[in-house]
């Protein structure tokens with residue numbers, strides 16, 4: 001993924017990067033640490049919970065900039081946890097579409 005990626009393709013590009021890290025486990029990657037931590041998937045779940053809490057606190061503070069920053073952290077960690085369970089972005093889209 002790079003800065004030239006159109007914004008409407010960002011989620012797909014991010015998931016492609018996460019899937020690539022999951023397959024290749026490069027050493028210098030934060031995503032790799034989430035997939036390989038000694039606590040197992042609990043580590044990524046703890047991070048997801050932390051980011052959810054930080055997002056809630058930003059919203060309670062009416063801090064729009066912080067809300068967007070923490071929401072991006074939250075979405076990234078959610079996408080990693082979905083990838084851990086072999087759930088794709090299309091699976092998520094399908095689930096959301098069912099509710100239309």
Ligand SMILES: N=c1c2ncn([C@@H]3O[C@H](COP(=O)(O)OP(=O)(O)OP(=O)(O)O)[C@@H](O)[C@H]3O)c2ncn1[C@@H]1O[C@H](COP(=O)(O)O)[C@@H](O)[C@H]1O
Nearest residue numbers: 001014017018021028029030031032047054072073076077
């Ligand atoms: N979108 C993200 C992303 N969002 C958050 N993070 C990391 O998630 C961690 C969040 O943990 P913390 O909140 O504890 O970190 P922190 O720096 O203290 O942050 P705050 O407490 O201030 O919120 C930080 O290390 C962030 O770098 C991310 N790491 C990676 N990505 C994407 O994943 C791609 C691959 O990254 P690597 O796997 O590292 O190559 C990157 O190019 C990005 O596109």
